[in-house]
Amino acid sequence: MAELVQQYLDQIRDEHAGVTDGAVASYIPELANVDPMGFGLSLSSSDGFVYESGDAATEFTIQSISKPFTYALALDQAGHDAVDAKIGVEPSGEAFNEISVDDTTKTPKNPMINAGAIAAVSLVPGATPDDRFGCIHEFYSACAGRRLDIDHAVYASEKATGSRNRAIAYMLQSFGVLGDEPDDVLDVYFRQCSIKVTSTDLARMAATLARGGINPATGRRVTDAKVVQRALSVMVTCGMYDAAGDWVSAVGLPAKSGVGGGIIAVLPGQLGIGVYSPLLDAKGNSVRGVRVCRSLSEKLGLHFLTVTRESCSAIRARYDVCDGVRVYELHGDLLFAGAEQVLRTIERDRDDYRIAILEVSRVDDINDAAREMLAGMRTVLNTAGKEGFLVDPDNKVVRPASEQDYDAVLFSTLDDAAEAARRRLDRHG
Template identity: 55%
Template sequence: MRNPVQDYLEQIVAQCGDAGGEVAGYIPELAAADPDRFSLCLATVDGQVYEVGESDHRYSIQSMSKPFTYALGLHDQGIEAVARKVDVEPSGDAFNEISVSPDTGRPKNPMINAGAITASSLVAGDSGDERFARAVEWYGRFAGRELELDSSIYSSELGTAHRNRAIAHMLREFGILEGDPEEVLDQYVRQCSVAVDTRDLALMAATLANGGRQPRTGEQVLDPALVEHVLSVMTTCGMYDAAGDWVTAVGMPAKSGVSGGIIGVLPGQVGIAVFSPRLDPHGNSARGVALFERMSTDMEMHLMHVSRGSRNAVRSSYSLASARSNTHWQGADEEVLDRVADRAVVYELHGDLLFAGAEKIVRTVVEDGPELASSTSRTSTTSPT
């Protein structure tokens, strides 16, 4: 039995085709990327992953690493210590803008490069190598598997990191960075060069959606209070100078990367990742933005919609053999009911059935399908909320 969620995702991918844009040209390895590669993955908070396109194609995580590095800094140092080094205010600037507070020298937020370089320095460790090793291991815990550096991307990006190098030295001059800025820059570039696929990113996003618990391994990677902090910054700052448009049109915490990826988090419900290398003028995947807007509209995924958790959507299910109707059937109707009672399933639903609830219901029905004969009848009843 085909899953309607899979059908829907394939349908909107076909409908949201080429949205224009150009691949990132300032890093040679990214400039050589195939602009027509595409993948979309949606991961639920209980570990179901839906995939469309080349979901196992690997590319560099780039700025999609920023929320997770920031989370690690918060985990290691605490909110107050991190706040002394990097603020949480939207900058309204492009991702590589030299944007710092004129009185303190603090970067405006950890989602722009200046703040992300600072966040890298706040990962605990005695050297850049040790901090990078901890960061890549941390990303892997969110993804549910070990991740590795793409050395070709790292070499290509480090060789062209002139603006980021200037930012790092400026931060050292202001006392925001301590120690050698070149070591921190190298660590930051390596973090951006970690190889992921779209399935990894969807599960990383789903871990944030699940309050910091990895949906498949069950590990509580990040404290829920810190998850709230990270998601708040992603909401206001994750899409750079397009953050306002994103929040109003899509309405979920998100982060983009110049390799062509976007991750989105719908708390309590799903993590979503899209990969399409053509970028819009803000440095965000053009097709990815279009797909997120479509999903948000169709499935009411905007964060301002309040719904119950998906795990509560199916209150109970049972066969008619175990709970016969109070209606007294006669003749042929009673005969049919007797014959199929053990193969007719009643699903009792409740709650506000938005995307996550509806996905849970259709997945339950699809998974039960093979156990039922093709003549199985299904009845659903919805109780008041």
């Protein structure tokens, strides 16, 4: 069943693969050497299952996507009060690398701009810069579920051209925000931005935030749920720089971009998204990354204010009506994440039945993505020598006008479907 979801993601990525608008980042010389046409998309479900499309294995530097994670680590290690005393949470309305602080507090306006990110680094405990970076490196790796490496060429390039960040750091020191030597803090900051990730790493890191701090692949609790709540809140309002308002209204996912071409997006409780495409717009966000996230949100119903009326499992009941025939009763509102979970459950159980009956009469609302995925269930089961029936009395999944588009066996009642399944098994022994 995973191939149904895979096809959907491939289709969405392909829609934007031909876009060549934007330019690679050049203010860090080493970033100008990347392949501008790289394009990867990864999605991790809340239980750790990952879908990949395109250049999902291509490594690139995390850059500013590091900011919410270091902010979360600072909250976890130093405490909310200590962090709030040094970093605000309001949108800045300025460029990400602006040399400025809040007029009243004389502290950075939020942790998603460079001033706030540098301050967050200084709040991570460590007797030496190496100790501090080791703590950050370990945290990122725990969120990704694997040991992440550093791009030493990018690190050297950033350090050699980081005059503006040095100006920010010394400004912060003058206002009492940094408790350590600015150059020591900056060295850690340059290193954290140079950590290499793939779009799949970003999807897993996003899924860790979606699960409230538990990495769904490893089962390890990386940080506290309250820390994640704060980090996601700031990502909503500040994560996409000057485009944050448009992003929230159109995409509706807590997110963070980076000039390496990455975007991370989180649907709390459900999934994480990682995108890679290094062509950037004037605000420093990936052009194709923004477009593909917009399409994912619109077509899969991922906007975080699209609240389903059944937040628990979409499967109301699962049982056998006879040996070889299993029924899956669905209920509530069914969007992409719910349909994906249903299909993978049916796939995991495949050795336990010969005929699967999907009963959707109690589904209240369903979007087009979930409808198309469920309607394709029988085709996938047939390739494995199984059969799939659909009980859809109100044509919620397969609409009358589109019945010819799907290889679906439809019934109006569960009793009719169960009887047909028994006859099918009797006929074939």
